[in-house]
């Protein structure tokens with residue numbers, strides 16, 4: 001392979017026996033709000049599966065672990081003049097439908113679909129994901145969210161969101177119920193015996209009979225146990241309840257890659273909670289999301305990131321900035337120094353980012369400059385560089401207990417994903433950090449996750 005300019009001669013000895021896990025995050029056009037305007041995305045992609053098929057095939061040929069479909073069961077809310085310039089959440093496929101279709105165009109890569117415990121019933125989710133896992137021959141994961149945006153509630157008989165603690169309480173009972181339903185049939189329950197006329201062994205089909213605070217579900221689930229035993233469980237909650245739920249039930253946790261020390265602490269905290277649930281730390285993969293802008297040279301990578309910032313309309317930047325600062329900035333002049341009294345006391349997101357923005361405006365920058373600066377910080381995430389630099393970042397996080405792998409928040413799809421697979425994947429392989437081929441046929445096999453035993457079979461085996 002041609003040596004990349006600026007590529008570091010990083011050590012090739014591995015300090016961990018396993019290798020990086022890599023998934024790609026899917027917003028139709030890419031993670032950047034201006035991605036749909038960029039020639040490297042597909043403007044028809046929101047309603048044309050062939051766009052996602054191209055992304056899936058690219059990711060699969062690079063042997064990535066999975067594609068992850070984020071979702072919320074509501075359109076975004078905000079200034080209509082900004083929303084019509086930022087279509088990501090306004091026009092997109094429902095993820096379980098999309099991944100089921102995509103599984104028929106691929107054979108190895110896994111798929112993660114987001115679905116909310118606040119707005120489905122457990123029987124629906126158990127059935128949808130079990131069907132998808134059968135159709136995909138064991139390559140499906142459910143990203144469990146409780147939903148954290150008010151707008152979702154208005155579509156489901158509510159005035160906004162239920163309180164956080166109530167959402168998590170319902171979420172926990174929801175997952176337990178789904179797990180119970182997925183165990184309805186034991187692994188070897190199907191006899192398919194035309195001679196005896198027995199399709200299944202009636203002693204290996206179980207009725208859950210769940211009666212809890214939030215749900216009453218008799219069961220059994222009307223589909224056989226899935227090829228993975230059950231679909232893989234992903235989560236992204238960052239709160240105390242979110243971390244506890246993850247330690248108890250999740251097999252992948254998505255976080256944000258903001259700062260290595262903070263991520264190391266998060267990694268140790270969540271994994272440290274697993275033992276009390278009788279779980280092994282290797283049965284949970286912590287995967288921070290990173291925005292990667294990679295180029296053959298640092299300048300080329302910078303130019304790619306800047307091209308997207310330049311494409312973004314100020315109304316869209318303002319919408320994002322207001323969401324981060326949780327304040328209304330309408331009426332602030334675009335081209336005059338930003339008035340410090342319009343800066344809130346605190347923001348809901350990253351404290352470090354907030355401090356950085358405050359510092360920026362205190363130097364006399366204008367609102368337009370602040371919008372651009374925030375967009376750059378928010379969508380750049382520090383990972384702008386050569387393949388060697390991107391690999392250095394991933395290696396350090398992986399080898400020092402901050403991550404088991406990464407979710408690639410590709411700024412544009414498919415072009416940034418194609419850049420990553422062409423430029424960074426070979427460098428990760430050169431360092432022995434990433435697989436050359438899939439280890440197995442299922443998503444569990446790619447991730448090195450064990451198959452949870454069927455509870456009834458396990459109880460019988462115990463005697």
Ligand SMILES: Cc1cc2nc3c(=O)[nH]c(=O)nc-3n(C[C@H](O)[C@H](O)[C@H](O)COP(=O)(O)O)c2cc1C
Pocket residue numbers: 069070071072114144145146147148235236237238239240241242243254255256289407
């Ligand atoms: C990488 C990442 C991806 C996420 N994807 C989704 C998503 O697709 N849908 C959703 O409703 N929430 C998503 N979230 C939000 C989380 O589910 C969660 O609500 C949020 O991290 C706040 O955590 P908490 O509710 O424990 O405070 C995501 C969070 C992260 C860090």
